[in-house]
Amino acid sequence: MNFYNYNASNTTRPFDRHQLAAIISMPVILTNSALVITICSKRKLRTPSNAIICSSCLACMVLAILLTCNAIASFYEDQIQSTFLLCLLNNASELTSSAIITFHITTISLERFFSVIYPFKYQRHATQRNTSLLIVALWCTPIFIIFGPVIITSLSLNGHCKDWSEIEALRIVCYFVLFPIVLFLPPVMTFIAYSAMIYKIFAMTRKIWSQSSFMSNQRQISKYQLMMVHRKALFQMLLLLSIYSLSFFPFFTFYTIYIQSQGQLFRTTTYICYLIAVAYILIHPLLSILFTAPIKEEIRKKFKQLCSSACFTLGEKTVRTPISTIIDEGFKSVGHEYQLDIRKISPNHSSNQIILL
Numbered sequence: 001m002n003f004y005n006y007n008a009s010n011t012t013r014p015f016d017r018h019q020l021a022a023i024i025s026m027p028v029i030l031t032n033s034a035l036v037i038t039i040c041s042k043r044k045l046r047t048p049s050n051a052i053i054c055s056s057c058l059a060c061m062v063l064a065i066l067l068t069c070n071a072i073a074s075f076y077e078d079q080i081q082s083t084f085l086l087c088l089l090n091n092a093s094e095l096t097s098s099a100i101i102t103f104h105i106t107t108i109s110l111e112r113f114f115s116v117i118y119p120f121k122y123q124r125h126a127t128q129r130n131t132s133l134l135i136v137a138l139w140c141t142p143i144f145i146i147f148g149p150v151i152i153t154s155l156s157l158n159g160h161c162k163d164w165s166e167i168e169a170l171r172i173v174c175y176f177v178l179f180p181i182v183l184f185l186p187p188v189m190t191f192i193a194y195s196a197m198i199y200k201i202f203a204m205t206r207k208i209w210s211q212s213s214f215m216s217n218q219r220q221i222s223k224y225q226l227m228m229v230h231r232k233a234l235f236q237m238l239l240l241l242s243i244y245s246l247s248f249f250p251f252f253t254f255y256t257i258y259i260q261s262q263g264q265l266f267r268t269t270t271y272i273c274y275l276i277a278v279a280y281i282l283i284h285p286l287l288s289i290l291f292t293a294p295i296k297e298e299i300r301k302k303f304k305q306l307c308s309s310a311c312f313t314l315g316e317k318t319v320r321t322p323i324s325t326i327i328d329e330g331f332k333s334v335g336h337e338y339q340l341d342i343r344k345i346s347p348n349h350s351s352n353q354i355i356l357l
Contacts, residue, residue, distance in 0.1 A: 017271050021278045022071035025064035028282045032057035032064075035285040038298060045294055048131040049111055053288045053295075055135045056104035060281040063097040067278065070094070087161035092150040095174065098182055099142035101281065105186040105244075107138060108288075113193035117200050146178055175259060183252050187244050194237035236291055243287070247280040 039045045039054045066089070073089050087093075115122045154164035165171050251273035258270045289295050 017274055018067065018071040018074040020275055022068040024275060024278050024282065025067045028064040029061055031282060031285045032060045035288065035295070036061075038302075039295065042298055045298060047294075048126040048128075049108075049115070050292065050295065051131050052104060052108055052111060052135065052138075053292065055138065056101060056108065057285055057288070059097065059100045059104055059139075060284055063094070063101060063281060066093060066097055087151050087155070090161055090164070092147050092161075092164065092174070095179065095182065096142045096147040099146055099178075100139055101284070102182050102186045103138045103142060105284075106189045107134070109186070109190040109193040109240075113197050116197050142182075146174070146182075150174065180252070183248050187241055190237070190240055190244075194240075198234065198237070240287065240291075243283060244280070246276075247283075248277050251277040 036054050036057050039050050070089050073085065115126075150164055150170055151161055153170055154161045154167065157167060158164065165174070251270070254266045254270040254273050257266050289299055
């Protein structure tokens, strides 16, 4: 987003946000590229769900590269006269890249909802062709909605892209319409998808459990017991929403105050919150690993192999088993990928249950 609309000089800026954002972006490129390589290198990981995750990592890498280019361009801010560079390295492209990422995050939540609630329809429609079309739409939609109109309007009215935010209509649409939509779409859709998914499975579990209790004269399951059965799904939803909210909501709050005050209030706080929001793209691949069972299993195997190789090289054979055990337990302690699983359990825990793995 644009922090320089109000003619703030270099001395009034608390720091150059482009340069610090570029520093954060360096590990982003490494972590996201590592996950992309892992998914593409294993045949069993080449699924529609993982294809969307892979595309989201590529979107994070594009934003990281864009932030790095902006940092380089900030050293020559007064010398750049190229219309192409001014149109490419501006805040409209940054907002567009962010929208591509948030659209992917939203799609991942919806994809998991349909794979759990409508598994047979999902298997029928989750083809390679449909997945490819969906990914193309996720990339093209923000470009056509945000980047295209902003650049075309700026070029037609000003003849350049440098001060497009001074056009009142563009400023209002971008900052007070598109920006909130881009920011709030993932948490809203994630909350709706996970809530509907958990409610549906709760209802199915209660129905099966009630029938079993009636047949065996057992007492019916309580809401607390249902929550404990599906605590991993609840934990996943709360963790995703918490991390996203802590990353972006403070920035939205302070940035709105910042632009409303013509750049006079909360300047330093807004800059810091911006860097925290940028850091989310570093966390994104880690969340994808933790909450996708096949990817998590593959990463766990690679860690075990690395630890075993390191122990063998150093000759510390006694350390090998504890390290592998620790890694095993660490990966198993976090929730698994969603799937419907109907299994028999003992009467003390009631009968059939449908749980999220």
